[in-house]
Amino acid sequence: MSTPKIVILGAGYGGLLTALGLQKKLNYNEAEVTLVNKHTYHYLTTWLHEPAAGTSSADHARVELDRIVDMQKIKFVKGAVQSIQSTEQTVTLENGDVLSYDYLVIALGSESETFGIEGLKEYAFGIRSINSVRQIREHIEYMFAKYKTEPHRTDYLTFVVGGAGFTGIEFCGELTDRVPELCKEFDVDPELVKIYSVEAAPTALPGFDPELVEYAMNVLTRKGVEFRISTPVKQCTPDGVVLATGEEIKSKTVIWTGGVRGNSIVEKSGFEVMRGRVKVDEYMRAPGHDNVFVVGDCALVFNPEGRPYPPTAQISIQEGENTAQNLVALIRNAPLTPFVPALQGTLASLGKGEGMGVVFGGKKVFGTSAALMKKASDLRYLYKIGGVGLALSKVKL
Template identity: 40%
Template structure:
């Protein structure tokens, strides 16, 4: 008798933790599990800003998937998914190969939302993957080298669009890491200009007033120019134009203004609502009982009008429940409803400063930065235990990962 085939698409937070959970839940020989991912590494999305200015080694951010899974329980397949045939229950890969499944998990993450702003797709950089973050690093080095030739100040002007968590963490990393990077490449740091643009009236507008004021003060002390209450109208390779019609000469715009579900799933015959895969309370795709979805590409409604936000915390809470429900499905047992419990949010602003809220407690300064480290360590512990924490902090391979991250 053939064993049931479980196929997981995507090794982001949701995909990798679901696979790890299945390794614990499934009995020996009970099912075949295949994890498919485009790259051989799993990257920590909430630390991608560290790649931008090189404040962390590549392997601290992007970890080899074969080293994270049990090869006796999970088969890893590095490949790019092109489509899924729901009738034949097959995953189609680029190159023509197919992978059959009995149970499928779609966890293919997000794409950047540009809101139709002219020039963003063609000219702006994104923090959406390890590869895209390396592209920003390459762009910085390229502009450093060109500045030495023509002394054009726009080459040393770096604009970050979006004042949410991703934008704020990137700004803090710029302020912390740019002086060292400038020194390594013989660039006068005092010539570097870092600009933050946020359409709302403040950075991290979803936070309490006290946290907003603290974050604003910290960023201004870092000599970051904050422009709030103004939208970006358009951008070109040499310039960003913001409301009302201000021009900011720059060769580097980093866009962190929102995300949407991965559009690759739109043509697979899955129920798409608000651009994402609609799932039920058990994380099953609606009306398709053997297909599950979680994380940024899925739409989970917490009530009749509101969906859960696309955050790492949501995906990490969904993954163990999803794994249990996949196992329950193949065993013919009752499924468990997913319930989200928000545990708080913390953003780093460089190495020594953080801001956030955990429960009813507001955090800032060194305590906030420490809590961010605790959260990161906890994820590593869940992923690989104490040994992974030690390896990532003290024994990580410092050699850069070779990726095709080209500048624009």
């Protein structure tokens, strides 16, 4: 009997934790594990609002994979996935290479959900990857520089953040920290800079406790954000956005954070999806495919009340760990363990030294303590994937 082949597609939270779990649990020659990823690095999606605003460097939010993955145990393939042929048990990469598998882990992450809003795909930025946030940061700086050579163009100094969910709110927190620095660097009057947070839902941070929402909005309003709540974006153009209210905001920088859907490769490969996500079984497997696990933003998991869990890093990490455990079980013919998330609370940052959230047990936290807890949770993750050395190397003092 030949060594079973496990192929993991994607080295985000879900894929990386699957790989690290297998690296730890598998014995020599029990399986041949291949990790496929577009980049040679893993990035911390939940940190990307910082480098996007320019309050920290993009390098800070990524870790080279060879620093955390044992490349002797896990075969790494740098490449972008083009399609999955589940009948043939193969994966085709964009460069034409074909990988065959016995077990597959789909951890391909998400795509921006634009809800059919005209112009968003063409003209809005997304906080989506190391490359995209470097572009956002450079674009913002470029706008300040351009304004100084065309001082009638105040639209260069207007920033529209579409979506007041987690990412949108955290990005606003960073951007309000960054603006005074940019104004100083480029000799721009801070009064001229406008930041709008636009949200279609009747509240910012839908799903959050109203007291937390109010706190976040107060902090950000004080820092200069203007909110447009219950206000869908109707259209995005090269000159800004048109809101459903008819209001037009002239801006050269629209950043869309209005939601995500699963990677379209999954649907194109014939898996049944809802908004790009596969409704997995209790072991995180695609229905009808006992050898295909789906984790992270491509997976749809329901809570006991029948509502889907939000696509968070926290859940993706746990899904990856659970999947690693179940892959080992399958190889050893042992029983599988159902996936049950252990929710540890949610913390949002609102810029330097500011945050809010709920911690384990439902306790609400605010301000500096929330910001510190968030940093502690980030450090715990780095420790988990790369040990003390990695955690310490990323601490900003």
